[in-house]
Amino acid sequence: MEGVKLLIAKDRSIPKEIKIYEAIVRRLSVNHPRKVEFENKLFRKRAGYKGEKELDYHITQINHSKFTILHDIRIPHNDTHFQIDTLFISNSLMIPIDSKYYAGTLEFHPEFNQMIQYLNGSEKVYPDPILQTKIQARQLKAFLKSHQFFSPPLEPLVAITNSQALIKNPTQNKEVSQRVFKSPGIFYKINPYLEKYQKEIISDQEIKKVVKLLLKKNNPYIPDLKILNLPYGELQKGVECPACNTIGMEKFHSLWGCKKCGHTSKDAHVAALKDYFLINGQSITNGQFRDFLGISSVHQARRMLSQLDLNISGEKKGRVYTPGKRFPLWD
Ligand SMILES: [Zn+2]
Known part of the structure; x- marks a missing residue:
């Protein structure tokens, strides 16, 4: 619709977790037994953030004049929080995207709600990312409803942001091929939904109100320092x-x-x-x-x-x- 131009309503900033882990790593002496643990946490968080920034780059390359975009929102709802890495909002649909920075071979088995990662000769089971992003979408819908907003159709997607990852879909599940993508392919995943949903469900004015509500409720994640159980006395x-x-x-x-x-x-x-x-x-x-x-x-x-x-x-x-x-x- 007229009026809505490329609008990054909320940009992505360096996660607070990264700042906290940087400070901890800086203050642990070289030989401290927990130094490696925090260096690993920091490494993983930085890699994930880098993957998200790369996805952001590919988002700027597509024609997104129909969308308002929010990065990195975390909304309290029903005694818990739901987190959306990237949210596209248009007059006719919403697309929440969950970013996963996984390495190795990733085998999707949505029929069993799981994903298997094969890496360095071992295998590890993760929850199905498609199911996760669907749950986030449902929570977003319920949250908006509880604030008297009627949401347009939601079509959740999963971005695999590690360019080295190998995605496998052994059962040729349709949802996997429709909803999972590598960052450079974002346009080709979004476009079919844009064509499918052309009817205006919410006005530009309502989009603004939704964005305002989400920004107001946004509550960024900060790691619980008690759970980290830091060796305070041993920090430099x-x-x-x-x-x-x-x-x-x-x-x-x-x-x-x-x-x-x-x-x-x-x-x-x-x-x-x-x-x-x-x-x-x-x-x-x-x-x-x-x-x-x-x-x-x-x-x-x-x-x-x-x-x-x-x-x-x-x-x-x-x-x-x-x-x-x-x-x-x-x-
Ligand atoms: Zn000096």
């Missing part, structure tokens, strides 16, 4: 040198100096405070700040904290600082 404290990445810069008057490479910085402590918030949860006291950064003066610490965009609550020794709106926590 101190300010990291932005030049040589050595942790343990020292404060001389208004400057941080690196003993190893001689680099100086005025604001290297901001990154350290960010790490603290990412790893320990989003609040810090003057004492915790001094302990983590290696500062002895209460007054100096208070002055430094007051110069950052932090919210303050509590009085005197019970004073707690939390990141303010402009504090660059997720940058």
